[in-house]
Amino acid sequence: MADKFHDAVDSLANLDMWAGPTTQAFALIGILWFSVKIFSFWRMITSLFILPGISLSKFGKKGTWAVVTGASDGIGKEYALQLAAKGFNIFLVSRTQSKLDSLASDIQEKYKVQTKTLAMDFAANKDADFASLKKTAADLDVSILINNVGLSHNMPVPFAETPEQEMRDIITINCMGTLRATQAIVPGMIRRKRGLVLTMASMGGVLPTPFLATYSGSKAFLQQWSSALSSELASSNIHVQLVQSYLVTSAMSKIRRTSALVPNPKQFVRAALSHIGRSGGAQGIAATCTPYWSHAIMHWALITFVGPMNKYFLPVNRKMHADIRKAALRKAEREAKKGK
Known part of the structure; x- marks a missing residue:
């Protein structure tokens, strides 16, 4: 019996001998992981609130041109207004000529810059x-391209x-439209060895979004x-930047009230151009x-904690958009009854 007791003690001693280094290794890994995340968080805070962004003058002086697609409403319109306020001439591209004419007139009167329009x-x-976009832009010193044109679903809907x-x-709009507009403008930037290509994205492209599957996929495409x-054009001194956002008050989001998580277009564009x-x-x-700032904190949390666990987050995301769909269907039913 005594021999068995000593054997057991020896076994436990051997176990402790191996468990000690293993535990220490896992503890070290945990500390390193936590340190990296803390560094990432403070890097985000510094990026948002302390370090300035690149000055727009690096891409072209006042009097050069900015092309803005999807320019007649919401975020696109605000990009046009704020870039005009900084002295850029504005080439407005959108679907409705009357809206383009009205905005062009306002910009010329208020900011004393030149404008051009193209309804497409x-x-x-x-x-x-x-071809018209490319031909018109060929005669201009285009220093900035804002790829803002985009389309989402009318309401959350099952893919089937x-x-x-x-x-x-x-x-066609989110992918081909963005690619073809960029291909029409970028060759001139390459010749001049400077430029900024800024493309609007969405959190729907960061994490898979059930009931918005096509839109989600199109925005993920724009990320890649x-x-x-950006790597291709870096040698030509052209800066490419994808701008991620959560909700902004607009016709596309169907949200009218601002909040900490939902800025208006003016607030959002000011942040985008300063970063x-x-x-x-x-x-x-x-x-x-x-x-x-609030979108940034959300994005950081998503890629830090939720991203590696997509499969656990998907049901939450699915339920949220299923509820939005139910509310939209109820509203459509009420409106249909009123119309009878």
Whole structure:
């Protein structure tokens, strides 16, 4: 019995001998992981509130041109106004000529800069429209391109029930429209060896979004494309930046009231233009910035804690958009009854 007792003690001693270094190794890994996350968080705070972004003058002096797609409303309109206020001439591209004319007139009167307009439907994807865009831009010193044109679903919808035309329009506008507009403008920037290509993205492209599957996929595409393009164009002194956002009050989001998480277009664009070259909440993601402070904190938390656990977050995201869909359907039903 005594021999068995001593054998047991020896076994426990051997176990402790191996458990000690193993425990220490895991503790060290944990400390390193936590330290990296703390550093990432403070890097985000510094990027948002302390370090200045790249001055827009690096990409072109006052009097050069900024091309803004999806320019007649919301965020696109605000980009046009704020860039005009900084002395850039503005080339407005959107679908409705009357809205473009009104905005162009306001910009000229208020900011005393030149404007040009081009009415084109990005969903139509017409070669003639992009040829007109390229021809007009060829005679201009374009220093900034704002790829703002975009389309989401009318309401959250299961992919299997997504109308084919809606699905086609989202991909055509968000993906092909952005690519073709960039391809029309970038060659001039390459010749001049300077420029800024800024493309609007969405948190829907950061994490998979059930009931917005097509839109989510289109925005994820823009993330990879922008990162790749930034590497291609760096040698030509062209800065490419994808701008991530959560909700902003606009016709597309169907939200009218601002809050800590939902700025208006003026607040959002001011943040975007002041954080060029900074990552904000998009720590470690190439050519990407989440400039608005609350969106940045959310994005940082998503990629830090939720991203590695996508499969656990998906049901939460799915339920949220399923509830939004139910509310939208109830509203449509009420409106239909009123119309009878």
